[in-house]
Amino acid sequence: MGHIDRYILRQLILLFGFFSLVLVSVYWVNQAARLFDSLIADGQNLSVFLEFSALTLPWIVQLILPVSAFVATLYIFNRLIGESELVVLQTAGLSALRLVRPVFAFGVLMAILIALLSNILAPTARTQFMDRQEEVADDLTGRFLREGEFIHPTDGLTVYIRAISDLGEFSDLFLQDQTTPGAQVTYTARNALLVRSETGPRLVMFDGTAQTLDLETGRLATVQFSDFTYDLGGLIAEGGLRRISARELPTGLLLRATPEMAERLGIGYGRLVFEGHDRLAQSLFVIFVPIIAAASLMLGSFSRFGVWKQILIAVMLVLPMQIVRNAAEAQVRADADLWLLSYAQPAIAALVAAVMLGLAMRRRKGWRRVPL
Template sequence: MAILSCAVYSIWSVAEVRRIDRYLLVQLLTVFAFFSLVLISVYWVNRAARLFDAIVGDGQSFWVFLELSALTLPNVIRVVLPLSAFAAAVYVAMRMTRDNELVVLQGTGLSYARMLRSVAIFGLVVALMLAFLMHVLMPLSRMQLAERQVQIAENISTRLLRAGEFLQPADGVVVFLREITPEGKLVDVFLSDSRTTGTRVEYSASSALLVPGGQGPALVMLDGVALIYRDGPDRLGTLSFDELTFDVGGLVGPAGRRADVRELPTNLLLSPDSDEMAALGITLPEIRFELASRFAQPLLAVMTSMIGFVAICLGQFSRLGVWRQVLGAIIVLALVQLAGNAASGFALRNAALAWLAFVPVGLGGGVVAGMLWWASRSRGTGWTARARAGGAA
């Protein structure tokens, strides 16, 4: 009879523990979704506002702005998700502390380590989202965004072919067109170039054509005069011309660009072609570190959520101590990130040190273990037999 009673009690305990796991997981995911929505909206709107000034002010259409802002969204989500995981863990732990739910759970025999299992599962869910972003969406969005930016930069006509307006496509360059014919001919062209210190050249032509060239578009001015102003005794010079070519491709930068390792798909990073990577200007340390980072950064979300939850356990019996522990956890996360940034500098110089991408994860795990040990030691709940029974469940 005693054995039957123990068996029934064990089955009931396992069911209750699983119910608690589901309860904690639902609470964490619900709050996480709310914080993610708010933070992504705030962060994306802030980025979109700066992008709107740069794109629309540069003569592009509103649809181009929407396209580019949508392509920046995966990077925004990548930044926000670990922060949302930390905030969700902190908020749920604080609410459960305020409602004495943590005390009740401890009374059932659950240790901090056992309750942290649900937080770890929650962190793994967030890590899977980040892994999908890092391995699939991020490379695709970065590649398409870079291609669109190059296309916009090469489309000089959107910055020059606007009749009746004084335009400044680059610092020190002013362009004015009186009229643009349906055939694309520019009528009454004025161009002022003061990029050279101490010299300003002003071109005036009756007509001009914008033609493509090997190094970018060129402005061919016809039947005009160039006025050259210089600092010195002979300050003004004139030059009449029947045809003069002005390189406008340089006003928007070079047509080409250096490839970014973050744009490459993961399968290419796993088996890179040395000749192809050299042609793209990408080094082996960059490839190895980027590949390691795509696996390490999702795991960091697990650590941030656990650090946030355990931080509340350290200060739950003090009304003022909770916020001190949260602030301490934020400082710890900042230090972990700084250590990761410092380690990345070494990894980008030596391909054999690519494992340094996991330094933040290792440090975060050490912090979680230390905080968990301290919380269990100070509260006396981690080493009781009942807590060990709850952990085994």
């Protein structure tokens, strides 16, 4: 690789890192805001939020990288044209095919990075995310450990705890249960503890009163108790094994998927087939995105008004490719035998890149025939 290749490749990588950081930060903040609201509302602490946020990063980065590569290539070649560097290189005899060589190397680096993310890091992170999400959903302790405020751990249940000791003992507990149709039960206790059992968490109350109001007759029954156990296990949905998502499965297993395996997992066979091939297709697709950007800008030349027309052409060429991917996904999900359509997006991107590169080389030859 020559000095010019290293120069352009270094600029591409630097700008790619900058745009990736900006775009990932914007997208992550948007996702983190919703995640923060749901976790904190359930009484989880900051460490759980940070853990969940970290686990979402691999697939966020996977989505953002092709966009960052495209924007970085547009920026670099726009700057090369604006500062007349591209004109100098072309005057020195470098063809469009020669100038696009470092862009191709850049695309290959992006493909390797996308392959690592989509085939290794993202599935692993999603599995851990779903497992931790299941644990948090089943954990009622965090929902109860909030003192001095009325909380609603689940529908029909209201809890108030005046104070919680360092040992986890509740003082002055108020619990109102409206989960039974036609009745409302209110418990008050001087002290209480949240304990684990084989059937799930239980709330053990001491020195309290249970008031049962019949909503139909309006009659109130009061019972005093020295200790009483309230079963919280019924508030947790009977889940058994967690349902597996196609995005968690290894790529090798997805590529070898069978209808029987899809039926056992409860996932559509076409969904499994498309997910496996799409991971490979996205790695190929990102190779040609920077080439389309570079070739489109090489159609232009230095102008005080910039090369906004060529930038618009590049954008209009790349944007519809997401529609191609969506259409291919719908077809493969409906009929898994059409799995080759999973590669329609990178195939069209390769064709567009070749056409645009050919036009850029043709324009260069025409420019050389112009007399000085």
